[in-house]
Amino acid sequence: VRTETPFHCPVMVQECLEFLQPREGGVYLDCTLGEGGHALAILEKTAGKASVIGMDLDGDALESARQRLKTYIDQVQLVHENFARIGEVLARLGVNTVDGLLCDLGVSSRQLDQGERGFSFQVDGPLDMRMNRNGNLTAADILNRWKEEELEAIFERGEVPGAHRLAKAVVGQRRSSPFRTTGDLVRFLDKNGLHNRRTFHPATLAFQALRLATNREPENLSMLLSQLPAVLSGAGRCVFLSYHSLEDRAIKRALRERELDGTLRLLVKKPLCPRPDEIRLNPRARSAKMRAAERVSAG
Numbered sequence: 001v002r003t004e005t006p007f008h009c010p011v012m013v014q015e016c017l018e019f020l021q022p023r024e025g026g027v028y029l030d031c032t033l034g035e036g037g038h039a040l041a042i043l044e045k046t047a048g049k050a051s052v053i054g055m056d057l058d059g060d061a062l063e064s065a066r067q068r069l070k071t072y073i074d075q076v077q078l079v080h081e082n083f084a085r086i087g088e089v090l091a092r093l094g095v096n097t098v099d100g101l102l103c104d105l106g107v108s109s110r111q112l113d114q115g116e117r118g119f120s121f122q123v124d125g126p127l128d129m130r131m132n133r134n135g136n137l138t139a140a141d142i143l144n145r146w147k148e149e150e151l152e153a154i155f156e157r158g159e160v161p162g163a164h165r166l167a168k169a170v171v172g173q174r175r176s177s178p179f180r181t182t183g184d185l186v187r188f189l190d191k192n193g194l195h196n197r198r199t200f201h202p203a204t205l206a207f208q209a210l211r212l213a214t215n216r217e218p219e220n221l222s223m224l225l226s227q228l229p230a231v232l233s234g235a236g237r238c239v240f241l242s243y244h245s246l247e248d249r250a251i252k253r254a255l256r257e258r259e260l261d262g263t264l265r266l267l268v269k270k271p272l273c274p275r276p277d278e279i280r281l282n283p284r285a286r287s288a289k290m291r292a293a294e295r296v297s298a299g
Ligand SMILES: C[S@@+](CC[C@H](N)C(=O)[O-])C[C@H]1O[C@@H](n2cnc3c(N)ncnc32)[C@H](O)[C@@H]1O
Pocket: 008, 009, 010, 011, 031, 032, 033, 034, 035, 036, 037, 038, 039, 055, 056, 057, 058, 061, 081, 082, 083, 084, 104, 105, 106, 107, 108, 131, 220
């Protein structure tokens, strides 16, 4: 694990390699390329003799990955796309199936640390949260325009405590003072008893819930999962890293369904978590859960 680079520190890299088993000549789809940490590990493991299709919604992340992967750039195709459309993207690239698929959900450290992206309650900035800067819905739009019931539903889905009360309070607040910055939201959560630094930060859940809605993350994940195992070649493997119980549940359910219909074999029954030494080096890994499966060849 590289902690000394200026890039996002990839989570559970060794475990990902163990399950993906990248080999020379293989084609690997990194659905969430981010800053290319996992992709670099795949390319290093195969001495640059595998190829990686690296997809991300965030154009800035792709540029950053281009820098990080420069040694192997001839082996990499960078694609500014939503992984919900993997089938179409692969068809466009003339690729039928891939030998491995990796999906590392959530946001990268760079996205979190850049105040102007609006992902973090710890850095003040516009309440944006769009992974794709070309998208036209921001977190501020949601807070300032969505109906109270819709707000309640997204807080509830994000497991934010007191979703009903919170949605009501948002509607009350925005009448006098619309939400514009992450600071506005932090102060509002604080005023409404949701800014408590002692335990797992409840503001984390509120920010996450809004981020999930801004980027339609649950919907995208379910579209991706519905395209499994068709995009995997025989014995091709998929590895998922998630950071929210909502996502882990969706992955678990989808993989189990494919296990029942005999198209996937689960490689782990229970999700794997990062080892304590990894969490010590990279505290952002602490909530990671990893699941993996292998395509069962037909016939
Ligand atoms: C945790 S980061 C990935 C970090 C990467 N594994 C690395 O080692 O640098 C998650 C990335 O997924 C991207 N992302 C999230 N949802 C996406 C989607 N639906 N389609 C494509 N990329 C997505 C985010 O923009 C972010 O860059």
